[in-house]
Amino acid sequence: MARLYCRWRRVVLCVCTLFTSLVLLFLYVGILVTMGMVDTTTSGTDRDHFIAPGASRNNGYAPCSQTFWQNNQHGNAFWNNLQLVVDYRFNPIMSLHNSSRSCNKRTFYESVRRQSFSKVKGMLNSDELPEMLKDFVSSMHRRDYSTLIQPNGVCGAGATDEKEAPLLLLAIKSTELNFKNRQAIRKTWGQAGWVSGQSSKGEEGGGYVRRIFLLGRENYDDLGGNPLELLQRESELYGDILQWDFLDTFFNLTLKDVLLWKWFSRYCSRTRFVFKGDDDVFVNTVKMITYLQDQLNEPQADKEMKNFMVGYVIGGASPKRNNRSKYFIPESFYRGLYPAYASGGGVIYSGQLTKRLHKISERVHLFPIDDTYVGMCMIRLNTFPVHHSAFLIFDFAGNQEDEDCSYHKILVVHKRSPSEIIETWAQLKTRTQCWDAPLR
Structure with missing residues (x-):
């Protein structure tokens, strides 16, 4: 009886040892795979966002578009920048405190257009313009003629x-x-x-x-x-x-x-x-x-x-x-x-x-x-x-x-x-x- 007990004890020890070894092996392989998937270019600080492979050239974020919401995309073009001021003023997202309802709309529109001229003042050298366009620019703020x-x-x-x-x-x-x-x-x-x-x-x-x-x-x-x-x-x-x-x-x-x-x-x-x-x-x-x-x-x-x-x-x-x-x-x-x-x-x-x-x-x-x-x-x-x-x-x-x-x-x-x-x-x-x- 004692001899049978010792034999089963050795079998159990062998099985447990084998199972434990396999578990440790899987854990080791898992750790290696996980470490291999980590971007070696990242710093040791924790990140709160996913980094797609190949998109980590600017501190982990995807590259910025060259055109979307680009500032000064019209360069020094006078009319574009003049209109940009007005469009910004009437954009419900960009200008949350739109006061057009608090006063006469016609007066408000005139005020916004007038302010846009002051913001782009000096951008256009009218002396370089053809005579006909120069005349237009000098009076383009007016539209209320009798x-x-x-x-x-x-x-x-x-x-x-x-x-x-x-x-x-x-x-x-x-x-x-x-x-x-x-x-x-x-x-x-x-x-x-x-x-x-x-x-x-x-x-x-x-x-x-x-x-x-x-x-x-x-x-x-x-x-x-x-x-x-x-x-x-x-x-x-x-x-x-x-x-x-x-x-x-x-x-x-x-x-x-x-x-x-x-x-x-x-x-x-x-x-x-x-x-x-x-x-x-x-x-x-x-x-x-x-x-x-x-x-x-x-x-x-x-x-x-x-x-x-x-x-x-x-x-x-x-x-x-x-x-x-x-x-x-x-x-x-x-x-x-x-x-x-x-x-x-x-x-x-x-x-x-x-x-x-x-x-x-x-x-x-x-x-x-x-x-x-x-x-x-x-x-x-x-x-x-x-x-x-x-x-x-x-x-x-x-x-x-x-x-x-x-x-x-x-x-x-x-x-x-x-x-x-x-x-x-x-x-x-x-x-x-x-x-x-x-x-x-």
Whole structure:
């Protein structure tokens, strides 16, 4: 019995010794593996975050992005830094104590824009700028100009017995001396009142159209006379002149947008759409009325109208750096690409969007290129214009103008002289076989 007990005792000791050895071996291997996984470049201090392999070049954190939230990414570009101050002020995250609700908003916006000028003072050497851009910079803080001539109607020239809200306001940029252009438009595509259309389903339709011409004033010293008296007589006759007291230059065209939005918000709040264009474009108004009515009949049209803008859209454009171009913008003034924008030669947007553009423009510094400025306002509304091939801002391509019904398939074409506008309108009205031609 004692001999059997000793034998089992030796067996148990052997098994336990073997098991203990295996446990110690596993522990040893585990410790070696763990030590091998530790980054030898780290210090002995404990870390409270995970370090991904290959990402510990800056004290254990992943490499910082070179562009995200980068300070001074626009260098010394004057407009970018000027606008950055305003954008920062209205950013709800960056500026928690926004006091815009505690005072008159208009006064508050003016104050913020004025403060931004003081913060970037000395960044731009205006002596190095071209004369036209230098003049713009000297007055870009101003946007509240008095009116010299107001239209007779509340919202431009139109029918006196409108049975419903106007469908379309034709807002046309012109100059004091372009009387022939205005007359050609009044006789043709710019006729105010009821304009008949035809829906895509063959149903008769139409809408009330109003008309307004947007003008600044000429440099009377250069003209050797003052055409204001003639313009006032023109206004009394047609009731469609809206003129402000600023110098009518290429870089001041942006003021016509900003002041139009303000005027529209006050006098034209019931108007559904605005066509804004130059006085040297041809417009197929009948097709435009039809197109706009179709948009209003689309599902969720009320929701879509909030952001509705359509035209010839240009995206990813670079500023012109050639100082011989009238669009020349030096890098010291603006850096980067332009946002997507609809060419200002002819563009349509909803009345709702017009009012929104008026409000957001208070937060955007004036820019010398008008259609680019509209794109800058649009991107701050988090929306973009829609491209439509019926807007021929750069004219017909090749021999397309000679094709059958070519003008019945477009909404806008640029550019045309007064005589060409009158001739084309006559052909448009008489070629009945083309009336049902679809848009491009």
